[in-house]
Amino acid sequence: MVQERQTYGLIRRKGAWSWLDVRGRRLGAWAFALNRLTGLGLVLYLVIHLLVLSLLTQGESRWNDFIALAKSPAFLFLDVVLFFGLLFHGLNGIRVALVGMGLGVERHKTLFWVLMTIGAVLLLLSAWKVFSSPAT
Amino acid sequence: MATFHVLIIGGGATGAALAHDLALRGLQVTLVERGEVTSGTTGRHHGLLHSGARYAVKDQESARECIEENMILRRIAPESLELNDGLFVAITEEDVAYRDLFLEGCAQCGIPTRELTREEALRLEPNLSPDLKLAVQVPDGTMDAMRIPLRFLATAKHNGAVIKPFTEVVAILKQGNTVTGVRVRDHRTEKEYEIGADIVVNAAGPWSEKVAAMAGVHVPIQPSPGVLLALRGRLCNMVINRLHRSGDGDIIVPQRGLSVVGTSSWVVEDPDNLPVPEDHVQLMYEKGAEMVPMVKQAPFRAAWSAARPLVGERGATTGRELSRTFKCFDHADEGVEGFVTITGGKATTARGMAETTANVVCQKLGVDAPCRTREVVLLPHTAYYVQPD
Amino acid sequence: MAEQTVQFKVFRYKQGERPSYQTYTVRVDPRTTVLRALEQIRQEQDGTLAFRHSCFHASCGTCGMKVNGQEVLACVTNVLELGTPVVVVEPLDNAPLITDLVVDMGDFYARYQPAGMPMIRESEFLPDSQVPEGVEHHMRLENCIECGLCLSACPVAGSDPLYLGPAALAAAWRMVEEPRGRDPATVLAWVDHEHGCWRCHAAFECSEVCPSNVDPAGAIMALRRELTRRKIGQLFGRR
CATH class of the missing domain: 3.10.20.30 (Beta-grasp domain)
Structure with a gap:
């Protein structure tokens, strides 16, 4: 462990903002930033998801109201955003895990684009599925 | 023994080695430098650890200094050198004709040499010109121009010296004809203060004339810049020198992942804000390519100028006619006490320059302490920044 | 002009x-x-x-x-x-x-020191060339010039002041890669913690800004691979 020596009081350190500040940065940093964002987004989704499920304890009508809302096009779009988050975080996670074990380090950019191409196809398929499902 | 305080002006190789020497002799040392340490001439040189062979014919005093210090540096700073040796290559018949004079000079100065045939040399360095006639191997090397001085400073600091970068001397304080200290401006705060000293040493390299003028004395210094060119990639493993009387673009020093081609030579009044004349840069390409043709194709990395502090009165035309040896001036000879200037010399000979100067300083102060810098192995360069001020 | x-x-x-x-x-x-x-x-x-x-x-x-x-x-x-x-x-x-x-480069250099500060490496250019008499092998200075660009560009160093950082980890890998008589285990133990090589999250900015082709990110991943290999080896009773 290293102790930090701060003699002058002033240090330019951006804290967590440095995760997201991609100005002038390249692919790896964008992937990193997006990974953090989608990760936070998925945690947020999980919380909302549990809150929504808790509506079940408040009776059938509250739940049915929500289901009606969930079938609106705007809400379906949010589902696609969720899929994007899941796909990006999951697929980039595969890349980070592989690279993190020392596999394919030199080809991390190629790996990124291959996985993202797979992700884009899956995202389009899922969007099609979401919007074309019969509104039962 | 009362501890005397010596103040050194200039944080280049000379000042660094002097701080180390004086600290080892038990003196209290403060070194001030107007910018970062090694930001003047020291950091900008081509990084050649001189064998002295370059000077073996024309400037034998300098050549002897070089070979002696070369061997000492191998002992006291081993990790900061590339042990790669050097070749003096003959490309033309004129170069070949210079061989005998060269070998004789090296022998006179105690510089070991080994003659190589064209084939032997090309096997060592396949990128040499196919026009190569013969080559002579000498104990040149590549040094880290910044980190060797940092090691002197690190060791000096460890032994109690105080190093103050970003501290510019604005006046030299005198009482009557005796220098008593300096007034400095701290560029971290832009506040001025005074530092008293028993002796002030001017080790400001090409700036030493300006510094001496503040004390009202004259130092005959001719700032003589040279252009250097850095190319990406190591075009050679060994230092490649042209086998001839020194001239423009006659050396290629491999340095980390770069190859440095040097140098030109002219004279200026002001060692600050040196221009990088375009024709000199082109000359480096042309002359460098005569030895290693790949110089012309290698990707450009940097071109810059560095000012040598040559000892000699103004009026020189290119600086090549002036010796590369060093000189220590005790200004008591001109009626100013407590003020010494060390200048000239080369990065390779900085330790020797420091020894000579420290002898003068100790003699003036009546301190009887032997020089120990030939044996003491220097601390790693990282220790300079890691040790608290 | x-x-x-x-x-x-x-x-x-x-x-x-x-x-x-x-x-x-x-x-x-x-x-x-x-x-x-x-x-x-x-x-x-x-x-x-x-x-x-x-x-x-x-x-x-x-x-x-x-x-x-x-x-x-x-x-x-x-x-x-x-x-x-x-x-x-x-x-x-x-x-x-x-x-x-x-x-202030003090912290930066302090983080280097446990790596044993590899400054010189065995020469890797011009493989055909022979070594001059009296020299065991050519030595050359390391690629890393200790400029600190990587530490500044690293998004993780921006949020974790104790992170060893790309340059120090790259130096550690150089020591493991070319130990020259020293024991890499001590250096590996030094980087094997949450503020060491495991803190990196593969943004690769360090390698992008490196002016000297050191590829610190690659070195960090190589350290992880080596540590993983050794740990799996230990699981099966090998060292």
Whole structure:
């Protein structure tokens, strides 16, 4: 462990903002930033998801109201955003895990684009599925 | 023994080695430098650890200094050198004709040499010109121009010296004809203060004339810049020198992942804000390519100028006619006490320059302490920044 | 040569004062680098401007700074090639500020020391060439010039002050890769913790900004691979 020596009081350190500040940065940093964002987004989704499920304890009508809302096009779009988050975080996670074990380090950019191409196809398929499902 | 305080002006190789020497002799040392340490001439040189062979014919005093210090540096700073040796290559018949004079000079100065045939040399360095006639191997090397001085400073600091970068001397304080200290401006705060000293040493390299003028004395210094060119990639493993009387673009020093081609030579009044004349840069390409043709194709990395502090009165035309040896001036000879200037010399000979100067300083102060810098192995360069001020 | 004027917006800070930006107008030609422009400002306009520099050719690593938001060595950053009418110059991030563009490299170098500071390596260029008599093998200086650009560019170093950082980890890997008689286990133990090689999250900015082709990210991943290999080996009773 290293102790930090701060003699002058002033240090330019951006804290967590440095995760997201991609100005002038390249692919790896964008992937990193997006990974953090989608990760936070998925945690947020999980919380909302549990809150929504808790509506079940408040009776059938509250739940049915929500289901009606969930079938609106705007809400379906949010589902696609969720899929994007899941796909990006999951697929980039595969890349980070592989690279993190020392596999394919030199080809991390190629790996990124291959996985993202797979992700884009899956995202389009899922969007099609979401919007074309019969509104039962 | 009362501890005397010596103040050194200039944080280049000379000042660094002097701080180390004086600290080892038990003196209290403060070194001030107007910018970062090694930001003047020291950091900008081509990084050649001189064998002295370059000077073996024309400037034998300098050549002897070089070979002696070369061997000492191998002992006291081993990790900061590339042990790669050097070749003096003959490309033309004129170069070949210079061989005998060269070998004789090296022998006179105690510089070991080994003659190589064209084939032997090309096997060592396949990128040499196919026009190569013969080559002579000498104990040149590549040094880290910044980190060797940092090691002197690190060791000096460890032994109690105080190093103050970003501290510019604005006046030299005198009482009557005796220098008593300096007034400095701290560029971290832009506040001025005074530092008293028993002796002030001017080790400001090409700036030493300006510094001496503040004390009202004259130092005959001719700032003589040279252009250097850095190319990406190591075009050679060994230092490649042209086998001839020194001239423009006659050396290629491999340095980390770069190859440095040097140098030109002219004279200026002001060692600050040196221009990088375009024709000199082109000359480096042309002359460098005569030895290693790949110089012309290698990707450009940097071109810059560095000012040598040559000892000699103004009026020189290119600086090549002036010796590369060093000189220590005790200004008591001109009626100013407590003020010494060390200048000239080369990065390779900085330790020797420091020894000579420290002898003068100790003699003036009546301190009887032997020089120990030939044996003491220097601390790693990282220790300079890691040790608290 | 064709001269132009370019505006330099430079970060200024003197101890005890508030940081600010100051703008200077500088004449530049096609060869002017950011470092030479700063020298020109100091010489001709403002003697109080402080910055670090030494070698002028990307071999020493002292003139690392942020130019238009990017970590670069000022000595090899051509002003006109930047192509912006205003050039913004700031000190590196994630290191204590001393003044203006000068940062304290003490912490940075302190993190290097346990790596055993590999400074020289066995030569790797011109494999055909033979070693001169009296020399066991050519030694050359390491690629890493300890400029600190990687630490400034690393998004993780931005949020974890205790992270060892790319440069120190790259030096650690160099030692493991080429131990030359020393025991790599001590260095591996040193990097094997949450602020060590496992903290990296593969943003690869360190390797992108490295002016010397060190590829610290690759070195960090190599350390992880080596540690993983050893740990799996231990699970099966091997060392």
